[in-house]
Amino acid sequence: MICLSSSDMHLLWAEKYRPKSLDDIVNQEDIVVRLKKFVEEKNVPHMLFTGPPGTGKTTAALAFAHDLYGESYQQYILEMNASDERGIDDIRTKVKEFARARVVGSVPFKLIILDEADNMTSDAQQALRRMMENFTATSRFILIANYGSKIIEPIQSRAALFRFVPLSKELVVQRLKWIASKEKVEYDERALEVIYEICEGDMRRAINLLQSSSAIGKVTVDAVYKVMGLAHPKEIREMVENALEGKFDVARERLRKLMIEYGLSGVDIIKQVHREIFSPEIQLSEEQRVLIADYTGEILYRMVEGADDEIQMSSFLAWLVLLGRRTSQE
Amino acid sequence: MPESSYIPWIIKYRPKSLSDYINQEEAKTILLNWLKAWDKGSPAKRAVLLYGPPGVGKTSLVEAISKEMNCEVIETNASDFRRREDIEKRIKPAATKMSLSGKKRLILIDEVDGLSGTADKGGIETMLELTSITKHPIIMTANNPFHPDLKPLRDASLLIELKKLNQRDVVKLLKGICEKEKIFCEDEALKIIHTKNEGDLRASINDLQNLGLSFGKVTASLVNELIYYRDREVNPFDTLRNIFTSKYAWQSKLAVSHSQVDIDTLIEWLSENIPVQLTEPEDMYLAFQALSRADIYRGRMKRTQNYDLLTYISEMVGPAISLSRKKTKFKWIKYEFPKKIRMMSETKKARESLNKAAAKIAKVTHCSRETVKSEYIPMLRALYKVNKTLATQIMEGLKLEEDEIKVIVGKSKESTENTEPSSTGPMNAEESLRKFETSTKKMGTRARKKRSQ
Secondary structure (H helix, E strand, O other), X not given: OOXXXXXXXXXXXXXXXXXXXXXXXXXXXXXXXXXXXXHHHOOOOOEEEEOOOOOOHHHHHHHHHHHHHOOOHHHHEEEEEOOOOOOHHHHXXXXXXXXXXXXXXXXXXXXXXXXXXXXXXXXXXXXXXXXXXXOOOOEEEEEEEOOHHHOOHHHHHHOEEEXXXXXXXXXXXXXXXXXXXXXXXXXXXXXXXXXXXXXXXXXXXXXHHHHXXXXXXXXXXXXXXXXXXXXXXXXXXHHHHHHHOOOHHHHHHHHHHHHHHOOOOHHHHHHHHHHHOOOOOOOOOHHHHHHHHHHHHHHHHHHHHOOOHHHHHHHHHHHHHHHHHHHHHO | OOHXXXXXXXXXXXXXXXXXXXXOXXXXXXXXXXXXXXXXXXXXXXXXXXXXXXXXOHHHHHHHHHHHOOEEEEEEOOOOOOOHHHHHHHHHHHHHOOOOOOOEEEEEEOXXXXXXXXXXXXXXXXXXXXXXXXXOOEEEEEOOOOOHHHHHHHHHEEEEEOOOOOHHHHHHHHHHHHHHHOOEEOXXXXXXXXXXXXXXXXXXXXXXXXXXXXXXEEOHHHHHHHOOOOOXXXXXXXXXXXXXXXXXXXXXXXXXXXXXXXXHHHHHHHHHHHHHHOOOHHHHHHHHHXXXXXXXXXXXXXXXXXXXXXXXXXXXXXXXXXXXXXXXOOOOOOOOXXXXXXXXXXXXXXXXXXXXXXXXXXXXXXXXXXXXXXXXXXXXXXXXXXXXXXXXXXXXXXXXXHHHHHHHHOOOHHXXXXXXXXXXXXXXXXXXXXXXXXXXXXXXXXXXXXOOO
C-alpha cells in the first residue's frame, strides 16, 4: 500500500474529496441508511454492490470500513481488484493469508473488498462462492461489480444486494461547485454542465475532468473541450477516418500505437470509437454512424470471446475499409 | 461415399502386425531381441531410443510389436503435459508396478525431443530417473536424438535408428492402398509422391488420400501440380504463399499443418500480410473475418483448455483465408515480418514502466490497472500538456519514478524514437527470418500440438 504523507496527500481531487465516512456520502441515500444500520449492529452479511462506474461503490465500501473499524480501518480490510489478480488461486492465497490472522477489536470479522468481480469467469466465481462460505467465521466479502447480471446466482443469493444508480446532474454539478470553491478555482456554470454531459453520472470522471480543465485557468467550456481532446488520443478518430479512406496500413499503425504504446485495451478503444462516431466532428452520414455503432457492438462481443484484441480490431478496420469503399461507390 | 473414406488412411492402413510392417528389418530385429531379453530379467539398458525422420514408422513399429507380443502400451506424447509431476503421476506408477492382469507392459514416450524446457519442467530428469528403476521396457521416440538436452537420456538408452523408406516398398504399399480403395493410379505418380515426401510414408499416404478422394484418381500430372515438396517444416514466407494460392481446402490445411511456426505466430503473420496480399477490400474483409473466427476459437480453447478446438482454428486460418481471395489476382509479393511482435519487443521497457506506474496509481485510486490506463493516464497526459509543473507535482506525489513519468507524458526514448521508423521501414528477409527465429523460440510451442496426422 502506498501511503502519502498528509502534506502532499491526494493531489488527485478524486481521492482528496472522496467521502471518508458514510455521513459524507451525498447520494445513494437508501444504501447509506442500510449500511449505517450494519455499522450500528456491528454485524454484516456478505454484500454485492452493483452499478455503473463512478457511482460510489468503492467509496461506499471504504467509508463503511472506516465507520465500522475507525481511523485505522486499513488493517482490517483486504482490497483486491479481480482484473488485476492473475487468477482465482492468487485471490485464494491472499484471502487465506489475510483471514488467518486473528481479529482484535470490537468487530469480530474482517472485510474483503473485491472490486470488478464481474470480470471473473463463472468457474472462478464458483470457487469464490466456496471461499465466501469457508471464511464466513472470520471475514465478510463486499463484491463490487458493474453488472450484477454477470455475477452467478449462487453468489447473488448469498449476498445482500445494493444497486448504485448514476448521479443526477444536479448532484454532480453541486459537488463540482463545492470542490471548485474549496480549491479556489473559477468556473463558468455552463462548463460544469458540459462536464456532466460528457461524464454522465460518473463522478470520478467528472472530478478528473474538472481538475484537468482547471489546470489551464478558469474552467470554461472551451477549456473542458480542450483537455478532453488532449486526453483522448486523437489517433482514435484518425484511425477510423484512415480506414474509411481505404488506408488500412495507416489505420493499423495508429491502432498499434494506441494498444502498445498507450497501453489501451481493445475494449477501451472500441468503446471510444463508439463515442466518437456520434460526435459531429467526425464526417459520417447518419446511416454510417448507425452501421458502425452496430458493428462496434459486434467487435466488443468478439473481443470478450476471443484471445487477441488486436486481431479483432484489425478485422474491424478491414470492415471499415469495405464500408468506406461501398459508400464512395454509391 | 462410404463412411470408411472419412477415416484417415494412415490410421486405416496402419500395420496390424509385424509382417505388415515394411522395411527397417535391422531395427526390427534389434528391438525384438531387446524385448525378448526382458523375459530373463532387466537388460543392461532398460530404455530404447528409437529415432529417425518423421513418418518412417517409429510409433507404428511400437504398436505393431506390442500387438505381436500381446502387451499393453502406456503412452504419452507431445500433446500431453510432461512436467515432473505429470510423469510421476501418470508414468511412474505404470513403470514401477506390475500389471494386474499379468500382461506384459510397454511404456511408450513419444516425441521426447518435443519436451519443452519451460512447459515440461523437470521432464527429462524424471524420465532419466525412470530408466533406472523401471520394471517394464521403456521405448522413447525422437526425430533428433542428438539435441544436447537429450544427452543424458541418450547415454542411458539403447539407440535404434529407423531409416528413410525406399521407393520400391513405398510405391508397392501405396499401390496396395489404391487397389483396396478402388482408385486408379499411375506408378509414376506414386514415385513422385515418394520423392516429394523424401521417404516419409505418413505424408505420402496423406497426399494419396487427398488426391484420391478429391479426384478419384492419382496421376503424375495431378501430383506434379498439387503436391508441394515437403521440407517438413515450411518457413512462414512459404506457408503464407501456400495458403494464399491454395485452390482446395485440403491443400490449405496441409499448408497450415506444415508451418514451421506455431498457430499463434502464424496468425500474426497472416494479420500482417493479408492487407498486402489481398488488396481488394472485399477479399481483405473476408480474410479478416476468418482470422477473427480463428481468434474466437482460440480464446475459447484457452479458456476451456479444450484442445479439440485447435482443428477449427487451423481451418479458419487455412482454408477460410485461401477461399477469401475472390477478386484479387495472386501476385508474388515479399511478405513482411509481423510488426506487432517487433513492436512488442522494442517497447518492452516502456510498457513495463507504464505497468509499474499504473499499479502505483491503481493502489492510490482504488481501481484496476486497466481503469488507470484508460482514465488516469490520459488525464495526466493532458494535464502535462497544459500545465507541466502541476502535472509533474501530481506524478511525483504519486511516487512515480522518472521512467514512469516519461512514458506517461510520451517522452520515452524507446517508444517515440525507436518504434516509429522501424515500424514503417522495411526489413530484409534474412534479417527478419533471423529475428523471427529467436522470437518464436521464446514464444514457446506448447500450442503446437500433435500435427502429424
